Amino acid sequence: MTLAQLTAFLAAMEHGSFTAAARELGGAQASMSELVARLERELGATLFVRGGRRLVPTAAAIELQPHARRAVGAIDAGMDAVRSLSALEGGTCTFGVLRNAAYYDLADLVQRFHAQHPKVAVRLVGLNSALVAESIARGELEAGIVVLPVPEEGLAVRPLFRDEVLYASATRDPRGGPVSIDELAAASLVLYDAYAGWSDPTRRQLRERASLRGLRIEPAIEVEHVETALGLVASGSVDTIVSRSIAESPSFPAGVHVAPMDEPCFDTIALVQREGAHLSPATRAIASLAEQTLLSKLGDHEGRERMA
Template identity: 70%
Template structure:
């Protein structure tokens, strides 16, 4: 039994003839007649008494009607649902963004996407990249923009952009030049993303670099937000590290100077999703929008490089 047979049956029942049913379905009269005949053979029951002018439904046809209508309706509803998702008339989008997304021209991501697709439910989660990666691996988020490196297995990673990491201080001499990892290890530091701690990708790079030289990094102060860290740096309390995008933002405190590392260090921003899993149409569109907004708003120059 097929949906096509049931559709032909319902059309014949409604229109009273194979000719009229065929016209409504855009088929030939012979095709509709054969589909109903096959259905009758499968059911081992007569559904219509073939009269000279009109089909007369049997008791079996009347019994079959509600079940056939329900089956055809269920399939059509499924098709309509998929089509509506594809056209972004509805659906749900779950997407993760790196904690400091506002500094990467992504502050307007949700507003722009919602304006274009107002019927799509949007869940945009902004947490540390390490936690975004875990949420994607567990299936809690479909995809996300985050900073590498990450440890989670089973993820598909598409690097998009490299952003130089700088040393920030209000007390270091302007002519001090590039900063060595030895100087960082000896400095009084305030580091942000306290909850993620050394799982934070940028912190991890710093720690691994120190360990290669037999050094340790122990921050004097840990806070959650980069803005809090920068206020302490501006007050001369401690030094920190920031990406070039943060250092060049409008709200960056004017009294803080930034310095490159003697061995240049970069954050790599990547689009991440689970391996072998197709994104929903809504999430795919949001990922494309985020990638486009990122590339348009962050021009290419020294220390900041799009990855193609």
């Protein structure tokens, strides 16, 4: 059984004739017919009923088709992997990053990747993690870095590290100790990622905690960007929640204090791709660069814990 035989078989299955299969593959009709005939002899089974205007696949052909697709796909993936060992000479990289990527040392990810692989086209999408995960599940992006939890159906998820979620306020006494979910629900809050709303992973965690106590979290203000929210917090009119990575960044407002939750809360940062999908060499390369960048900085941040 050869790759040429399986390729001819799959083309004949798709197009219903050896003539159309030959047209797709750039060969002769007789050659396509002979390749399939050899395959039938090796298998000891008839794959097509011939004689009409279209080839009619038999039960044996229907049974063989998914295995043939996987075999041909695996060979193609292997050839791509070997070609990528020396250099990435083309192709397109589609990758998603969480909205606040700059706080996770990913601000210059595209610049560094492009310097290494200038012939690769890059499509980098920065959205709320819930939207990045949806785009990957739909096949619009190959992979991405997200905050969990997100809906995981159809996705392969590999957690990388946890980042503590903190309460941020300019008016709450920093000596007041941890913040309870009751205090959070009673506070006047500004929450960011307004477009994603309660599908945002961090918000989802806090809403579920409040719901278990019969409470609701109702923000006074919703904005899109964390920087806008922190500006309002610094004015003393509202409070918010942030990850420790944001709280420890140089741009964090000096007059804003943070406190942990009394029941510690964490964002889990993860690498996500479609389940069962083979990443292109370009996307594998940028995913590897993003992972290395994230994990190399863990020791610089208290409250960021690598996953096993």
